Amino acid sequence: MTNDVYIIGTGQTPVGEHWGLGMRELASAAVVEAIADAKTEGVDALYVGNMLGGALNGQENVATLIADAVGLLPAEALKIEAACASGAAAVRAAFLAVASGVHQLAVAVGVEKMTDALPDVVTSALATAADQDFEASHGLSFVALSALMMRRYLYETKQDRGAFAPFALLAHQNAATNPKAMFREPISTEQFLGCAMAAEPIGILDAAPVCDGAAAVVLCSKAMLRPHHRPIRVASSSVATDTIALAARPDILALRAAARSASRAFAAAQCTPEDIDLFEAHDAFTIITALSLEACGFAPRSEVLKRAAEGYYARGGQLPISTFGGLKARGHPVGASGTYQIAEAVLQLRGEAGPNQVPRARRALTQSIGGHGSVAVAHILEA
Amino acid sequence: MKSKIPVGILGYGAYIPRLRLHTKIISAIWRAAGSAAPAVAEKSVPALDEDVITMSIEAGRTALERAGIAPDRIGALWVGTESKPYAVKPSATVVAQALGITPQLVAADMEFACKAGSEAMQAAVAFVGSGLVQGALAIGMDTAQARPGDALEYTAGSGGAAMLFGPASGALALVEASTSFVTDTPDFFRREHAPFPEHGGRFTGEPSYFHHTLSASRRLLNEVGREPKEYAHAVFHQPVPKFVERVAKELGFTEEQVRTGLVARRMGNAYAGSSLLGLAAVLDVARPGDRIFFCSYGSGAGSDAFSFQITGAAANPRRGPTVEDYLSRSHHVGEYGEYLRARRKIRY
Numbered sequence: 001m002t003n004d005v006y007i008i009g010t011g012q013t014p015v016g017e018h019w020g021l022g023m024r025e026l027a028s029a030a031v032v033e034a035i036a037d038a039k040t041e042g043v044d045a046l047y048v049g050n051m052l053g054g055a056l057n058g059q060e061n062v063a064t065l066i067a068d069a070v071g072l073l074p075a076e077a078l079k080i081e082a083a084c085a086s087g088a089a090a091v092r093a094a095f096l097a098v099a100s101g102v103h104q105l106a107v108a109v110g111v112e113k114m115t116d117a118l119p120d121v122v123t124s125a126l127a128t129a130a131d132q133d134f135e136a137s138h139g140l141s142f143v144a145l146s147a148l149m150m151r152r153y154l155y156e157t158k159q160d161r162g163a164f165a166p167f168a169l170l171a172h173q174n175a176a177t178n179p180k181a182m183f184r185e186p187i188s189t190e191q192f193l194g195c196a197m198a199a200e201p202i203g204i205l206d207a208a209p210v211c212d213g214a215a216a217v218v219l220c221s222k223a224m225l226r227p228h229h230r231p232i233r234v235a236s237s238s239v240a241t242d243t244i245a246l247a248a249r250p251d252i253l254a255l256r257a258a259a260r261s262a263s264r265a266f267a268a269a270q271c272t273p274e275d276i277d278l279f280e281a282h283d284a285f286t287i288i289t290a291l292s293l294e295a296c297g298f299a300p301r302s303e304v305l306k307r308a309a310e311g312y313y314a315r316g317g318q319l320p321i322s323t324f325g326g327l328k329a330r331g332h333p334v335g336a337s338g339t340y341q342i343a344e345a346v347l348q349l350r351g352e353a354g355p356n357q358v359p360r361a362r363r364a365l366t367q368s369i370g371g372h373g374s375v376a377v378a379h380i381l382e383a
Numbered sequence: 384m385k386s387k388i389p390v391g392i393l394g395y396g397a398y399i400p401r402l403r404l405h406t407k408i409i410s411a412i413w414r415a416a417g418s419a420a421p422a423v424a425e426k427s428v429p430a431l432d433e434d435v436i437t438m439s440i441e442a443g444r445t446a447l448e449r450a451g452i453a454p455d456r457i458g459a460l461w462v463g464t465e466s467k468p469y470a471v472k473p474s475a476t477v478v479a480q481a482l483g484i485t486p487q488l489v490a491a492d493m494e495f496a497c498k499a500g501s502e503a504m505q506a507a508v509a510f511v512g513s514g515l516v517q518g519a520l521a522i523g524m525d526t527a528q529a530r531p532g533d534a535l536e537y538t539a540g541s542g543g544a545a546m547l548f549g550p551a552s553g554a555l556a557l558v559e560a561s562t563s564f565v566t567d568t569p570d571f572f573r574r575e576h577a578p579f580p581e582h583g584g585r586f587t588g589e590p591s592y593f594h595h596t597l598s599a600s601r602r603l604l605n606e607v608g609r610e611p612k613e614y615a616h617a618v619f620h621q622p623v624p625k626f627v628e629r630v631a632k633e634l635g636f637t638e639e640q641v642r643t644g645l646v647a648r649r650m651g652n653a654y655a656g657s658s659l660l661g662l663a664a665v666l667d668v669a670r671p672g673d674r675i676f677f678c679s680y681g682s683g684a685g686s687d688a689f690s691f692q693i694t695g696a697a698a699n700p701r702r703g704p705t706v707e708d709y710l711s712r713s714h715h716v717g718e719y720g721e722y723l724r725a726r727r728k729i730r731y
Contacts, residue, residue: 019590118584196417203417 002099006231009038009218010343015331018212026214027111034216044103045076049090049110050335055125083129083370088338088377109216110339129371131245147199150287164286166308175325177355182331208332215339236268258295261378269380280341282369338368349383386512391554396445397663399542399709402428422623426540426651442545445703454483458516463499498681499655507548525654530579543656544663559690564599571682599686611635615673618644618661620680664706671695
């Protein structure tokens with residue numbers, strides 16, 4: 001039996017190239033904003049989602065760094081690392097701490113500072129989340145792994161790359177009205193089709209950008225709720241894993257960790273995919289968006305791209321996804337993306353999403369995927 | 384900054400090698416399908432017998448001819464470059480000897496990435512403006528390096544210009560004021576013994592080129608109390624034309640004001656020679672009374688900004704080859720391999 005957990009505050013820095021700011025400044029800004037939004041004091045614990053602090057910034061012990069910078073000492077502070085899902089995993093840790101009754105109020109912040117390194121260094125650092133012995137060391141970067149998956153998908157479904165355009169277009173469209181987003185300009189199908197290739201068939205407009213950012217959420221128990229709070233309940237939180245090597249999976253297009261994290265989240269929240277009003281998907285590559293929609297049970301493979309073409313996932317469609325631009329256009333500061341998703345879902349459920357508001361949003365699913373599907377973290381939030 | 388004694392440009396000269404390379408030849412070898420087209424259509428390439436020393440001598444000779452002064456009146460010579468033929472041993476001494484300026488002079492090579500030439504201009508203004516010397520020759524000249532396949536290779540060009548400073552009386556252009564804006568910003572560098580520079584990708588833009596160029600430019604406009612519209616021409620360091628177009632727009636200069644000085648469109652980025660070449664191109668056509676705005680940029684990083692006014696006092700300021708003469712004299716390298724050989728990029 002666990003205690004109910006609520007989110008009572010969010011904070012986000014703009015996502016982009018923050019040439020003058022480091023991890024310390026970015027994370028501090030997000031945490032301070034989230035605590036101010038929650039109008040609370042007395043943080044029991046800080047959980048920091050971060051993937052590349054060691055590899056790109058030469059900084060480990062990141063949670064202590066940030067607790068120190070924000071003035072939370074001597075609170076418990078731990079870094080949680082789950083590749084690109086690190087931010088969502090930090091929220092998971094905060095959820096467990098409050099649900100168990102060990103802590104009453106915990107802050108989860110995701111932060112990543114990627115632009116201080118050159119692109120090839122960043123690509124290598126990201127590849128440390130893949131199987132180093134059997135895949136990454138042979139040059140299989142994340143773009144390359146995702147390209148293998150996308151090529152297989154195109155072959156099996158007899159589609160061409162253009163069928164993925166709606167995912168990139170809707171992300172940029174949604175980001176256009178998000179002041180925190182990195183790319184606030186809509187793109188056209190022609191631009192998508194003509195863009196430079198990163199690893200064929202993945203073009204740069206299939207892929208989320210390298211960037212900096214931090215987002216934070218404040219979680220608390222029912223006992224901590226005050227009349228001024230606009231609490232959003234964490235109806236469920238789950239994590240699942242799959243083989244770290246892509247080659248070890250019987251079907252490289254089946255995101256089993258994503259499927260399991262979603263099914264566990266639905267079971268714990270006692271709801272089904274039909275009950276979800278919006279889905280913050282892990283759209284790091286358009287292929288991953290399609291595969292995660294399938295894995296979460298929103299659509300069978302034969303329907304995913306067809307529905308995308310029909311506007312099913314756009315704002316105003318039956319299942320809006322990436323409502324603030326997603327990883328693709330809001331940006332993907334890797335260890336922070338999961339907390340951005342959750343902070344954005346909270347804004348939707350509070351009815352504070354402004355021009356990005358999904359009408360009558362009552363229940364949201366967020367899913368953050370690390371290591372091309374080897375780890376997935378899902379949360380269902382309810383207004 | 385303003386010198387105690389008024390200083391002006393007495394003469395100037397440019398040099399651009401004759402060889403050109405169509406950047407589509409580089410694209411054919413290196414560019415990924417769908418990636419952005421090269422920033423310039425062609426760039427200048429030094430022949431095997433051209434280097435910063437020979438090119439500086441040519442530009443310096445034109446500057447002396449135009450100034451019409453005896454070489455022994457020149458008391459200082461600096462060569463600002465990223466392409467020193469000798470790592471240790473000045474290029475400036477060879478240039479000075481060839482121009483007949485030796486032995487009574489201050490001479491050295493200057494290094495500040497792409498603003499080494501304008502750094503020499505600042506020093507020249509200071510030496511003349513303090514009365515230490517009657518003439519000082521500031522040269523910015525480069526045979527720009529770029530690793531094969533690097534984004535820089537599409538624009539790295541060769542050329543530069545010499546600016547001869549002296550007392551304002553009889554000068555063809557007056558120095559109204561200058562400023563310098565410098566921070567430690569490691570956007571682009573070449574390590575000792577390394578043949579090619581490294582750069583920080585997108586970091587070379589916003590926090591580097593734009594921050595320093597805009598900051599120095601705004602400070603200078605503020606110091607002289609002028610609006611961009613009061614200038615007939617504006618010259619900036621030109622790594623790629625679109626960088627210049629953007630700073631011009633942000634500062635309030637028009638396309639018309641920057642067109643003449645934007646020589647990179649036709650020959651690429653001559654690193655330390657780039658902004659001085661643009662200034663020389665403007666001096667070739669400017670009329671008496673015209674004001675010229677100038678702002679360099681050098682990685683590492685900093686910008687020198689100058690405000691000039693054309694006097695009309697010089698008797699024959701445009702003797703010898705103009706920048707346009709050099710730009711329109713060209714022979715195109717036919718193959719990438721020929722270019723690699725000319726640039727001594729084949730190593731074994």
